[in-house]
Amino acid sequence: MHEAERHMIILSVLQERPLATIHDLVGLTQSSEATVRRDISALDAQKKLRKRRGGAEALAPVTGPRLAGQPFSLNRNVNVGKKRAIAQAAVELCHDGEAIIINGGTTTFQMVHYLTPRSLQVFTNSFPIADHLLSHSQNTVIVPGGTVYREQNIILSPFENDGSKHFVAQKMFMGAQGVGRRGVMEADNLVVQAEEKLINQADELILLVDSSKFDARSSLVLCPLSRVSTIVTDDGITAEHRAMVQEAGIRLVVAEAAAEKARAG
Numbered sequence: 237m238h239e240a241e242r243h244m245i246i247l248s249v250l251q252e253r254p255l256a257t258i259h260d261l262v263g264l265t266q267s268s269e270a271t272v273r274r275d276i277s278a279l280d281a282q283k284k285l286r287k288r289r290g291g292a293e294a295l296a297p298v299t300g301p302r303l304a305g306q307p308f309s310l311n312r313n314v315n316v317g318k319k320r321a322i323a324q325a326a327v328e329l330c331h332d333g334e335a336i337i338i339n340g341g342t343t344t345f346q347m348v349h350y351l352t353p354r355s356l357q358v359f360t361n362s363f364p365i366a367d368h369l370l371s372h373s374q375n376t377v378i379v380p381g382g383t384v385y386r387e388q389n390i391i392l393s394p395f396e397n398d399g400s401k402h403f404v405a406q407k408m409f410m411g412a413q414g415v416g417r418r419g420v421m422e423a424d425n426l427v428v429q430a431e432e433k434l435i436n437q438a439d440e441l442i443l444l445v446d447s448s449k450f451d452a453r454s455s456l457v458l459c460p461l462s463r464v465s466t467i468v469t470d471d472g473i474t475a476e477h478r479a480m481v482q483e484a485g486i487r488l489v490v491a492e493a494a495a496e497k498a499r500a501g
Contacts, residue, residue, distance in 0.1 A: 237265055242275050243284075250285055250294040257291040316346075318446045318470040321491035323347040326409055326444050326468045329489075330356060334406045337434050338365055340390035341411035343444045351375060359403045359437075361430065363389045378403060382430075392430045400433050408438035412445050414452035417480060419461050421454035428458050440465040447472035450480075461486060 242265045249256045249264065261272045280287035285295060323346035330336060332355045338344050340362030348368040351358070359378045360366050369375045380400050382393030410431065414421040420443060422428050435441055441464050450473065461484040468489040481488045 237267060239275065241265075242267060242271070243279060246272075246275060246279060246292065247284060250292060254294050255288070255291055261291070315446050315448070317493040318472070318491075319343045319346045320349070321470060321493040322444050322446065322468050324350050325489050325491035326442060327351055327354070329407065329442065329466070329468075330354065332356065335359070335404065337403070337405045337408040337438050338362065339408065339410035339431060339434060340365065340388060341444075343411045343446065344409050347409065347444075348372070357405075359400070359405060359434075361391045361434075363391070392426055396433075398433075400437060403437055405438045407440045407442055408434055409442050409444055410434075412443060412449060412458070413454045413456075415443065415445055415449050415461075415467070416453065417461070419457045420459050420464065421452070422456050422458045423454050425456065428456050431458055435459060435463065442466045442468065444468050446470050447474070447477070450474070450477040 245265050246256065246261055249261065258269055258272055258276075261267075261276075262269055265272060265275075267275075276285065276287050276292045279285045279292070283295070286293040319342060322343055326344075327347050327350035330351075335357040336359070338347060338358060338360040340360065345362065345364055345368075348365055351369060352373045355374055357376045357378070358365075358369060359380070360369075361380055361382070363384070366377050366379050369377050378399075380391055380393065380398040382391045382395075382398050384391055412420045413423045422431065435458075441459075443464050443466070445467065447470050450469075461481075464484070464486050466487040466489060467481055468491060471490050471492050473488075473490060478488065
């Protein structure tokens with residue numbers, strides 16, 4: 237990754253939160269600790285951030301509502317090939333004329349590219365998904381009421397009257413912070429509340445998660461595995477995790493990233 241790209245990522249993180257640690261930035265930039273330290277020193281000299289022990293601090297405080305978890309702008313570039321393959325396989329489960337719910341997330345966002353020629357009723361709490369479908373498709377798009385959370389680019393409300401209870405769908409597509417024997421996990425209480433409402437409006441719950449999510453954990457369980465109808469993941473899923481899904485009676489769809497790339501080419 238070039239220096240300019242690393243600097244953009246570091247500054248983007250500090251637009252979303254007041255502090256960022258060296259450890260976090262090493263993972264996001266896929267660079268060494270020494271490289272990240274040099275980047276922080278350079279940006280500090282340019283007066284674009286404040287260098288702090290163990291990390292960096294934003295020059296201006298973050299304002300507005302915030303959620304736990306990584307910002308959409310950063311996560312959307314992680315495992316893109318896998319996410320697109322998963323999204324393509326998920327869209328193949330849809331039939332024209334159906335009503336579906338798409339929960340906001342970086343994997344579900346990739347569905348928009350394959351939904352472009354389709355004709356569906358789409359309820360989504362994601363600004364990027366709604367915007368893309370409105371601009372590039374003939375799908376009917378419906379969004380709920382609530383507060384806009386800029387980091388994740390989603391609309392959430394803790395109240396019942398956000399409009400979602402009036403929309404009934406055959407299928408709901410969503411991502412997750414993690415998946416394990418205890419169930420589907422998320423990182424934020426408000427996200428859990430909002431997703432619980434949407435899940436209740438759909439006949440089938442279809443989970444879109446790359447294989448790394450089977451090793452991820454969170455303290456918040458959204459729902460048990462028994463509520464999930466289908467899991468769509470990539471071909472990096474281990475035999476142990478395949479067995480866990482099958483034991484739960486969940487349909488498993490495995491998408492091959494290489495196959496998606498070949499079709500796209």
